[in-house]
Amino acid sequence: MKNLRDLDPSASPLDYYGSELRRKREAAKLSQQKLGDCIFCTGSLIGQIETAKKVPTRDFSERIDVALGADGMFSRLVGLVLRSQLPSWFQPYAEMEAKAAYISSFQVQLVDGLLQTEEYARALLGVRTEDDLDAQVAARMERQRILEKSNPPAMWVVLSEAVLHQEIGGKAVMRHQLDHLLSLRNQKWVQLQILPFEIGAHSGTEGSFNVLRFEDDPDIVYTEDFVQGHMTANPEAVREGSLRYDHLQAAALSVEDSAALIARVMEERYEDHPDSDGRTVA
Numbered sequence: 001m002k003n004l005r006d007l008d009p010s011a012s013p014l015d016y017y018g019s020e021l022r023r024k025r026e027a028a029k030l031s032q033q034k035l036g037d038c039i040f041c042t043g044s045l046i047g048q049i050e051t052a053k054k055v056p057t058r059d060f061s062e063r064i065d066v067a068l069g070a071d072g073m074f075s076r077l078v079g080l081v082l083r084s085q086l087p088s089w090f091q092p093y094a095e096m097e098a099k100a101a102y103i104s105s106f107q108v109q110l111v112d113g114l115l116q117t118e119e120y121a122r123a124l125l126g127v128r129t130e131d132d133l134d135a136q137v138a139a140r141m142e143r144q145r146i147l148e149k150s151n152p153p154a155m156w157v158v159l160s161e162a163v164l165h166q167e168i169g170g171k172a173v174m175r176h177q178l179d180h181l182l183s184l185r186n187q188k189w190v191q192l193q194i195l196p197f198e199i200g201a202h203s204g205t206e207g208s209f210n211v212l213r214f215e216d217d218p219d220i221v222y223t224e225d226f227v228q229g230h231m232t233a234n235p236e237a238v239r240e241g242s243l244r245y246d247h248l249q250a251a252a253l254s255v256e257d258s259a260a261l262i263a264r265v266m267e268e269r270y271e272d273h274p275d276s277d278g279r280t281v282a
Contacts, residue, residue, distance in 0.1 A: 007051060013080040014052045020077070022050040024068045039063040055085055055135035058142065082142040085135045089228035096220060096231065098146050102213035103155040104245050106204045109166055111177060112157050114144050115184065115192075120177040123169025147190065155190045158248045160204075161197050164265040175270040178262050185259055193252035194261050202251055203244040211241050 009019040025035050025046070032050070033043030041060070048054035056064075061074040068074075086094055097103065097114075105112045111120060118141055125136045146152060167174055184190045195202065210222040218233040221241035232238070253261060 012052070013077070013084045014055060017056060017074070017077050017081050018050045018052045021046070021056075021064065021074070024070060025050075028068055035064075035067060038067040055132070055138060056081060057138055058082075079142060079145075082135075082139045085132070085139040086143075087228075093222055093229050093231055094143060096212055097143070099214060099217075100153045100212040101215045102211075103153050104211040104213075104242075105155070105157045105208075106159075106210070106245060106248055107157070107163055107208045108160045108204065109162060109208070110168070111159065111163055111181070113140055114147060114155065115157065115181065115190075116140065116144075117173070117177050117180050119173045120168055123173055147187070152189045156193075156249070157191070158193045158195055158204075158245070158252050160195050161261070164194070164262060165269065167269075171270045171272075175266055178266040178270065181262055182259055182266075185255075191255055192258055193249060193255060194258040195248060195252045196261070199251050203247040209241055209244075211238070211245055 007015055007019055007022075009016045025032070028035075030038070031043065032046040036043040036046050039060070040063075045054065049056050049060075056074070056078055058075065058078050061078040064070065064074045065072055083091060083094055103114070105114075110124065113121070116124070118137060121140045122133065122137045125140070126133050147155065164178065168177070181192060184192055195204070207223065212220040212222065214220075218235075219238045219242070220231050220233050221237050222229060222231050224230070252258065
């Protein structure tokens with residue numbers, strides 16, 4: 001168990017956040033319980049975050065900023081904290097993703113992480129372990145903030161139709177997830193296409209991949225295996241990835257027809273339908 005006196009602010013973003021929270025709280029002459037009362041949480045939670053045993057959320061950080069008059073300091077720090085909760089092998093990609101001007105994503109089995117709902121992400125991340133699940137989900141949701149920037153990256157996503165049928169978290173979770181995908185039609189900078197089953201063999205059969213493009217830096221191709229991710233700016237690899245992606249876009253349904261397919265799958269597979277005697281069945 002960590003002792004407050006042993007907490008090393010330089011050990012990690014989480015440790016630094018905790019030490020700064022303790023310093024600011026003590027400077028304001030507030031107990032953990034009193035500060036908790038101010039932001040509608042328990043004093044125990046304040047203590048867990050101060051000792052780096054619990055990962056703060058963005059909402060918590062925003063409330064702490066107001067309560068301690070911290071001028072947005074904790075809201076700025078929490079982004080670093082949450083990014084540090086991503087797998088170490090994934091963090092370099094997340095940093096590049098946040099800088100990209102264009103993101104092209106092809107996914108074979110799962111919704112792209114930038115487009116996942118919180119419930120879908122929780123069901124997916126909870127398959128392997130429930131350790132620090134809240135922190136893992138919060139970190140994934142934090143990644144999605146790049147789509148909310150004043151100048152967000154242009155994002156084009158091609159999903160295999162299999163993604164729509166791979167039930168993650170149950171029917172209600174999938175219904176909400178597919179509804180979220182449909183809502184992206186209102187996003188100027190996000191376009192979504194579905195690659196239908198009837199296409200058969202295609203240029204993405206070897207697996208999911210992303211292509212990141214930048215205003216001033218070399219383009220990057222990113223792939224994953226079951227152990228870790230791989231980034232490369234090798235011109236031949238980038239050219240091959242870009243060409244494959246062009247072929248996938250050409251083979252996929254139009255944005256409009258893709259939305260119609262998503263709506264149909266949502267209705268047929270994930271809506272509750274009453275049976276002949278009026279009872280609701282899944």
